Amino acid sequence: MVTNATSLGRNGLYDWLIQRASAVVLGVYFICVLGFFLCPGEATFADWHAYMTSTYMKVFTMIALISFMGHAWVGLWTVSTDYLTSLQLGKAGTTVRMIFQGGLALILLAYLFWGVQILWGVK
Amino acid sequence: MLVSIYRYNPDTDAEPYMKDYEIDTGGKDLMVLDVLNLVKEQDPTLAYRRSCREGVCGSDGMNMNGKNGLACITSISQATNGKKKLILRPLPGLPVVRDVVVDMTMFYNQYEKIKPYLINETAAPAIERLQTPEEREKLDGLYECILCACCTTSCPSFWWNPEKFIGPAGLLQAYRFIIDSRDNATSERLADLDDPFSLFRCRGIMNCVNVCPKGLNPTQAIGHIRSMLLDRAT
Numbered sequence: 368m369v370t371n372a373t374s375l376g377r378n379g380l381y382d383w384l385i386q387r388a389s390a391v392v393l394g395v396y397f398i399c400v401l402g403f404f405l406c407p408g409e410a411t412f413a414d415w416h417a418y419m420t421s422t423y424m425k426v427f428t429m430i431a432l433i434s435f436m437g438h439a440w441v442g443l444w445t446v447s448t449d450y451l452t453s454l455q456l457g458k459a460g461t462t463v464r465m466i467f468q469g470g471l472a473l474i475l476l477a478y479l480f481w482g483v484q485i486l487w488g489v490k
Numbered sequence: 491m492l493v494s495i496y497r498y499n500p501d502t503d504a505e506p507y508m509k510d511y512e513i514d515t516g517g518k519d520l521m522v523l524d525v526l527n528l529v530k531e532q533d534p535t536l537a538y539r540r541s542c543r544e545g546v547c548g549s550d551g552m553n554m555n556g557k558n559g560l561a562c563i564t565s566i567s568q569a570t571n572g573k574k575k576l577i578l579r580p581l582p583g584l585p586v587v588r589d590v591v592v593d594m595t596m597f598y599n600q601y602e603k604i605k606p607y608l609i610n611e612t613a614a615p616a617i618e619r620l621q622t623p624e625e626r627e628k629l630d631g632l633y634e635c636i637l638c639a640c641c642t643t644s645c646p647s648f649w650w651n652p653e654k655f656i657g658p659a660g661l662l663q664a665y666r667f668i669i670d671s672r673d674n675a676t677s678e679r680l681a682d683l684d685d686p687f688s689l690f691r692c693r694g695i696m697n698c699v700n701v702c703p704k705g706l707n708p709t710q711a712i713g714h715i716r717s718m719l720l721d722r723a724t
Contacts, residue, residue: 368681368682368684370685371686378685378686379688379690380684380720384724448687452650454652
């Protein structure tokens with residue numbers, strides 16, 4: 368058993384499930400967004416505005432945003448623990464990895480709150 | 491034929507280098523181990539491991555023209571795949587002891603972690619613990635592993651985390667004991683693998699399947715363990 372304090376669920380199966388479930392949500396979300404433009408007829412700004420400000424799309428966008436956060440954290444945490452380690456970078460490994468993971472957490476949280484502001488700010 | 495071999499003697503060399511040898515194979519499609527024996531006649535300082543010379547002991551695992559395999563059961567034509575030069579390097583990802591001999595300690599440490607023996611606390615029967623033919627059949631494709639390390643050392647996840655990721659060979663053996671009807675430590679074995687590194691560092695790129703000289707499928711075994719963990723936890 369290899370413990371880790373920075374993985375999303377502190378558990379391999381949990382992280383694995385989150386990554387796959389979030390990938391499905393993101394896949395369906397992008398199909399819905401792309402589907403709007405692929406529908407026959409001219410796509411006007413008014414139609415797009417109405418589509419994206421509907422409660423259905425707002426909730427779905429929020430779910431997609433949270434899925435994006437989980438997916439990005441698990442994926443990039445994996446990258447950081449593969450390549451930004453003492454084995455690759457020597458003594459600086461742990462510091463570089465923690466800076467990377469801390470920066471990533473800040474960026475993802477910023478995306479979340481910014482996303483909420485945009486979603487519920489548009490009238 | 492031209493043979494290029496990775497040479498490194500830590501006592502005399504500052505760094506590793508590739509050395510070329512011209513070998514007369516007599517027009518035969520020899521096994522790579524035979525070629526190494528011919529090189530050894532030319533240059534007795536060359537070091538490599540070998541024992542059974544028939545793909546059973548797993549001693550002579552090495553990287554031949556970019557692909558891991560056993561030198562004793564890989565022919566020149568298989569290794570070179572039409573190229574003129576045979577290029578031999580040590581198994582990647584493990585420290586080199588000398589030339590194509592690697593230090594397997596990290597590989598064996600991971601193997602040890604999966605407790606590669608039957609655990610059964612019930613009273614031992616007078617003769618042996620019996621299995622039905624169906625129960626025994628479940629071990630096919632698992633017990634044949636000879637621990638040559640060709641799979642584990644071809645896996646980038648093991649290269650990056652050799653102290654945390656068990657690697658395909660160890661995980662194939664983990665499943666071999668999990669699925670054995672005579673073992674009753676399944677729950678503990680699964681719990682030991684349920685962290686972000688030991689098993690879940692497998693990204694399914696299947697290099698292990700591609701190089702296994704015994705034709706085994708560690709990725710499939712890892713998938714089975716993952717399914718068992720999923721069954722247990724959801």
